[in-house]
Amino acid sequence: MKVTVVGAGNVGSTCADTLAYREVVNEVILLDIKEGIAEGKALDMWQKAPIIGYDTRTVGVTNDYARTADSDVVVITSGLPRKPGMTRDDLIQINAGIVKSVTENIVKYSPNAIIIVVSNPLDVMTYQAHLASGLPRTRIMGMAGILDTARYRAFLSDALNISQKEIQGMLLGGHGDTMVPLTRYTTVGGIPVTELLDAETLDAIVERTKSGGGELVKLMGTSAWYAPGAAAAQMVEAIVKDQRRIFPVCIQLQGEYGVDNCYLGVPVVLGKNGVEQIVELQLNKEEMQMMRTSEGHVKEVMNVLDALNKA
Numbered sequence: 001m002k003v004t005v006v007g008a009g010n011v012g013s014t015c016a017d018t019l020a021y022r023e024v025v026n027e028v029i030l031l032d033i034k035e036g037i038a039e040g041k042a043l044d045m046w047q048k049a050p051i052i053g054y055d056t057r058t059v060g061v062t063n064d065y066a067r068t069a070d071s072d073v074v075v076i077t078s079g080l081p082r083k084p085g086m087t088r089d090d091l092i093q094i095n096a097g098i099v100k101s102v103t104e105n106i107v108k109y110s111p112n113a114i115i116i117v118v119s120n121p122l123d124v125m126t127y128q129a130h131l132a133s134g135l136p137r138t139r140i141m142g143m144a145g146i147l148d149t150a151r152y153r154a155f156l157s158d159a160l161n162i163s164q165k166e167i168q169g170m171l172l173g174g175h176g177d178t179m180v181p182l183t184r185y186t187t188v189g190g191i192p193v194t195e196l197l198d199a200e201t202l203d204a205i206v207e208r209t210k211s212g213g214g215e216l217v218k219l220m221g222t223s224a225w226y227a228p229g230a231a232a233a234q235m236v237e238a239i240v241k242d243q244r245r246i247f248p249v250c251i252q253l254q255g256e257y258g259v260d261n262c263y264l265g266v267p268v269v270l271g272k273n274g275v276e277q278i279v280e281l282q283l284n285k286e287e288m289q290m291m292r293t294s295e296g297h298v299k300e301v302m303n304v305l306d307a308l309n310k311a
Contacts, residue, residue, distance in 0.1 A: 001025040001240050004068040004110070006102050007077035008032035008060065010222075011118055013041045014229025015075055015236075020045050020056040024237045029068050030060045033078075038062060065105040071113050073236050074106045075143075076129065079119035081223055092301065093308050095119055096128045103132035114239055114274040117142045117250075118232050120223075122175040123263045124301045126250045130263075131309075137252040138275040144175035145248025145265040146231040151212040152181055155205045160196060162188060169193075170281075171209075171248055172257075173264055173294030180290040181206045185281070235270060242272035246279060256280050258288075262295050262302070 003025045005016045009032075016030045032038040042060030049055070061067045068074070079095040099119050106113060115133060117140070119125040126142035133140055148171045157164040166189045173180035183202050186193040193202065208215070216224045238245045248267050253259040256278050257266065267279040283291060 002027050002029070002071045003236055003240070004029040004031060004071040004074045004106070004113075005077065006031050006068075006074065006106070007079070007119075008034070008038040008041050009077060010225030011229045011232070012075070012077035013045075014225050015077065015118075015232045016042070016058060017045050018230050018233035019236060020049070020058050021052050021054050022233070022237065023054050023056050024233070024240055025056060025072075027057045027059065029071065030058060031063065031065070031068060032060075033063050035062050065109050068106070069109040071106075071110040073116065073239055074110060074113045075116045075118060075232050075236065076102050076106075076125075077118045077229075077232070078102050079125070081120075089304055089308070092121060092124060092304055095121070095125060096305055096308065099125050099128045100132045103129045107133050107135070114139045115141070116232055116235050118228060120175075121301055123250055123298045124305050127252070127263045127302055128305060130252060137254070138273060140252075141235075141268075141275060142175075142250030142263065142265075143228070143232045143235055144250050145171055145267075146234055147228050148175065148179055148181075148209060148212070148265075149248060150227055150231060152186075152205065152209040155208055156186070156188070156193065156197075159201060159205060160188060167193075170267060172266055172281075172287075173291055174298045175250065175265065176213075176297075177210050178290075178294035178297045179210055179265070180287060180294055181209055182281070182283075182287060184284075238270040239272060239274060244269050244271040244276060246270075249275070251275055251278065253278075257283070257291055259291070259295050262299050264291075264294060264298060 030038040030042045038060030042058040045058040117126045130140045153167045169186040268275045269277040
């Protein structure tokens, strides 16, 4: 099995490193447009292998998509972070062009690949990759829900002073302020979290989760990379090993949750064919309203991309 990670920045290199030391596949290709960056990081990972004790071969290449041929899964982390003075439309235009080019090259050399998008803005970049690839929606997905859920579980672990391994949670919707954390689907060792924490504490954790990425930017001056990279690697592992795990991922909805042609995070079964099944939860009135709000926000950004593509 072969996996390619496009983009050797912090997130991409973390994803590649996680895949390597977990021995998810035999070979990981790390590709970047900057000369020597991917080669250097991949070599560093390979030199770490004797210390940690793994056999996965990490190979770095500069803009040579032929070397990625016949990849089973491709993770796209390419794109620029939003800079001071840059509007949302500016960011979308720049990153959409990058994601479009990357996706077209991926499909050219690996037409049977499953594509995981990590580039931001996540929801609309997943849309762009879907447009550029022409692949079925089950093979184009965005990584956001696993990251958001991990942050949610980490904050709950702090509040409860209980191992994160005991906590299960679910979030829906877009990546960002309009995500929809489902507290009634959150359990701690099988116990509903609502029996262990009061509503005020839970609400505070939900709000912190929504701004989890922003909190890290304020602390570090840049976006997170350890958790996003590991989250993308976890999706790859579920696909490569046909684990059929249930994760929240961004995918094009076609009537599920009453949503048509919008890219939102929902629980799915991940296996060897990509999204094997979309799990449709029975949302209550309040949850459904939050889902509608999230849908409206994502469609607004999708409309921006549509206008740019027509220009």
